Each structure stands twice: as C-alpha cells, then as structure tokens.
Amino acid sequence: MTAARTGNFHSAAFAVFLLGALLAIPARAGSISVPPEATQAMDAIYGGDPDAALAIARSIQHAQPDHPLGYLLEAEGRWWKRYCGAYEVKYGMADAWKRSKEPEDDAYLMLAGKVTELAESRLAKSETAEMHVYAGMGWALKVRVYALRGENRNVARSGVKARAEMLRALDLDPQMADAAAVLGIYNYYVDTLSPMARLLRIFMNIPGGDKETGVKQMETGMNQGVLMAVDVRFVLSRALRQYDQKYEQALSIAEPLQARYPRNAMFALLLGNLNVELGRDAKASEYFHSVLELPVADNGCGPRLRDIANSFLTALH
Numbered sequence: 675m676t677a678a679r680t681g682n683f684h685s686a687a688f689a690v691f692l693l694g695a696l697l698a699i700p701a702r703a704g705s706i707s708v709p710p711e712a713t714q715a716m717d718a719i720y721g722g723d724p725d726a727a728l729a730i731a732r733s734i735q736h737a738q739p740d741h742p743l744g745y746l747l748e749a750e751g752r753w754w755k756r757y758c759g760a761y762e763v764k765y766g767m768a769d770a771w772k773r774s775k776e777p778e779d780d781a782y783l784m785l786a787g788k789v790t791e792l793a794e795s796r797l798a799k800s801e802t803a804e805m806h807v808y809a810g811m812g813w814a815l816k817v818r819v820y821a822l823r824g825e826n827r828n829v830a831r832s833g834v835k836a837r838a839e840m841l842r843a844l845d846l847d848p849q850m851a852d853a854a855a856v857l858g859i860y861n862y863y864v865d866t867l868s869p870m871a872r873l874l875r876i877f878m879n880i881p882g883g884d885k886e887t888g889v890k891q892m893e894t895g896m897n898q899g900v901l902m903a904v905d906v907r908f909v910l911s912r913a914l915r916q917y918d919q920k921y922e923q924a925l926s927i928a929e930p931l932q933a934r935y936p937r938n939a940m941f942a943l944l945l946g947n948l949n950v951e952l953g954r955d956a957k958a959s960e961y962f963h964s965v966l967e968l969p970v971a972d973n974g975c976g977p978r979l980r981d982i983a984n985s986f987l988t989a990l991h
Contacts, residue, residue, distance in 0.1 A: 706804060706852060706900045715747045720904050720931075722938045722968070724751035742792040742808045749785040749815050752778070758975035760822055761940065761982065766950075768943045768982050769912065773822050786815035803847035807856075807901075810839030814856060830880050833860060837881065855895020855902035859909055862888030866917050885917075896927070907931055911944060921951040932961075939965045939979040946986060955990050962987045 708716075711734060715727040728751045735744030756778070760770035790812030793805045813836035820828040837860050843853040864883030889910065896907040911928035914920040925948040931941040946961030965983035968976075 706807070708900055712743065712747065715751070716901075716904070717935075719751050719754050720935045720938055722935070722940075724754045727751040740792060740795070742789045742812070745785050745788045745792070746808070746811060746815075749782060749789065752782050752785070753815070753818055755975065756782070756819070756822070758940065758978065761975075761978055763982055763985055766947075767916065768940075768947055768986075770822060772824055775823050779819055779823075782819060783816060786812050788812075789815065801846065803843040803850050803853070806839045806843035806846065807850065807853050810836040810843065810853070810856060813839065834880055836860070851894050851898035852900060852902040854891045855899050855906040858888040858891025858893075858895060859906065860888070861885065861891060862910075862913055904931065904934075908941070908944075911948075915944075915948060915951070919951075921948050924948055925952065936964075937968055939968050939976075939983070942968070943979065943982060943986075946983070950986065950990070959987060959990055962990075 711730055715730040715734075718724065718726040718730070728748055731744050731747035731751060733744075734741075734747060738744060756773070756776070757770045760773040761768060762771060764771050790809050793808035793812060796802075796805045797809065813832045816832045817829055817836060820826075820832060836856060840853040840856045840860075843850050844857070847853075861883035862885050864880070865885040865888065892906045892910045895902045896910065897903075899906065907927055908931060911924045911931075914924040914927070925945065928941065928944050928948065931938070932945050935941055942961045942965050946958045946965075949955070949958035949961065962983040966980055
C-alpha cells in the first residue's frame with residue numbers, strides 16, 4: 675500500500691460513521707425502537723433519496739423539538755448528500771476521499787451539536803444507555819465532516835468523545851449493539867493508523883484500538899443493531915476491501931445492502947468494485963451498467979456516480 679493511499683484514507687478514516695435514527699423507548703435490552711416515520715426517512719436516505727428524508731426529519735423536529743431524533747435524521751440526510759458529492763475513484767476504489775470546507779458545513783455541524791446538546795439535557799435528568807448513544811452520535815456526525823476536510827485534530831477530539839459516550843452506553847446496557855458498532859469502527863481504524871499517526875495518537879493521549887475486536891463489534895452492530903445496521907455493514911465491507919484485501923468477505927457483507935436498497939448507486943458501485951478485485955469482470959459490468967440505469971433523485975449526485983460507473987466500465991475494456 676502506498677503512503678499516499680494510506681494517508682488519504684486515514685484522513686477520512688472516521689468518515690464512515692454513517693448514522694440512522696431512533697426513538698427514546700427501547701423495546702428490550704440492547705434494542706432501540708424506531709418509529710415508522712424514522713424508518714421511512716432512513717429507507718429514503720439509504721435508498722438514494724436523502725432529500726425525501728429531510729422533509730420527514732423536519733416534521734419530527736416540529737413535533738418533538740426537545741428530542742434529538744429529528745435533528746439526527748436531518749444531519750444524516752445532509753451527510754449522504756455531501757458524501758456523494760465527494761465520491762471519486764482513487765487507487766482503483768470508489769469512495770469519498772477528501773473535500774474542502776463547504777458553506778453548508780456550518781449548518782450540518784450545528785445540527786450535530788444540537789443532537790449532543792439535547793441528549794445531554796435528557797441525561798442530566800435521567801441517565802440512559804440510549805441517550806448516551808445519541809450524545810455519541812452527535813460527536814460522530816462531526817467526525818465525518820472533519821475527516822473529509824482533513825482536520826485530523828478535530829477528528830481525534832470528536833472521535834474520542836464519541837467513544838466515551840458509547841462506552842458509557844455499554845456500561846449501562848452491555849447488549850446495546852449500536853454502541854458496539856460505533857466502538858468497532860473506532861477500534862478498527864485506530865489500529866490501522868500509520869506509524870507517524872500512532873505517535874500523534876500517543877502524544878494526544880488518544881486511546882488505542884484493536885482491529886480484530888473492531889471487526890467483531892461491527893459484525894454485532896450489522897447483525898443486531900437497529901440504527902447502525904446499514905451504516906456499519908457499509909463501513910466494514912469497505913474496510914475489509916481497503917486494509918485487508920478480503921474481497922470475498924467484503925462482497926458477502928455488502929451484497930445485502932444492494933439487495934435491500936437496489937436504487938443506491940454507491941452500494942452498486944461498491945459491489946462492482948469488489949467484483950473487479952475478484953476478477954469477475956462480467957458481474958462487475960452488470961453492477962456498473964445498473965448505475966447508469968438508476969433514477970438518482972439527487973441531481974447533483976447522479977451525474978457524478980454515472981461518471982464513476984463509466985470510468986470503471988472503460989477500464990474493463
């Protein structure tokens with residue numbers, strides 16, 4: 675792996691903290707109950723239409739202005755739009771690598787702050803694992819944009835705060851699979867840091883990680899989680915592709931994403947990319963052609979993803 679490839683990916687290492695939404699009434703230990711309107715919003719986001727989710731999120735904010743749910747949903751929808759805007763091919767992989775500071779970042783970061791603020795307000799009255807997850811998600815939302823902008827110190831500070839909230843959530847409820855998922859992402863990526871980044875981590879007193887533990891935690895999240903199940907599956911597949919070159923395993927993890935959300939062009943691109951790595955050019959071509967045929971709701975995102983699909987198809991011939 676080249677130094678450039680490693681450096682660029684680490685600058686976005688935490689950018690994979692892709693989030694869902696939840697309601698404040700757990701159905702059982704370790705589970706977060708998601709209301710129908712939140713499910714509808716998440717399905718719109720992961721189905722490739724984040725703008726549809728934004729309207730739902732704002733209606734939830736209006737109905738529950740003191741609950742983090744609506745703000746979390748809106749931030750998630752905004753993130754996927756920005757993530758798609760940064761999507762490009764580098765080192766033979768399609769991903770969001772790096773993007774400059776954008777005017778809309780301020781509104782996004784304000785939403786992230788609101789998520790943590792409202793969760794902390796509820797925690798001051800009654801401590802619950804669920805609200806610690808919310809508080810941690812607020813910090814994780816910030817991590818993603820800071821990472822995309824290459825602001826590594828902000829990534830580290832916010833990532834550590836997100837980690838602390840998830841650890842406390844697991845202290846209160848050891849079965850909280852969504853908290854385990856976020857900790858898994860942290861553990862995996864911190865353990866893959868370059869030697870220079872490791873020295874910086876020690877200097878900044880940033881807790882270490884363990885990749886094997888991280889994989890197990892992410893697997894728990896994708897199989898048992900509610901709000902992180904889709905996100906962490908996407909994260910783990912990309913991580914196994916990038917760092918471990920376990921393309922077959924990454925493919926088996928990613929396939930359910932495309933099966934559930936066939937209109938998400940980024941999921942199709944990932945599957946095509948993995949099939950290329952496995953030498954299955956005909957299957958890869960099918961996925962890339964499917965991207966060209968998808969009706970992408972976000973006009974700013976669609977042309978970019980189609981260009982990426984065409985670039986892969988050109989490389990196959």
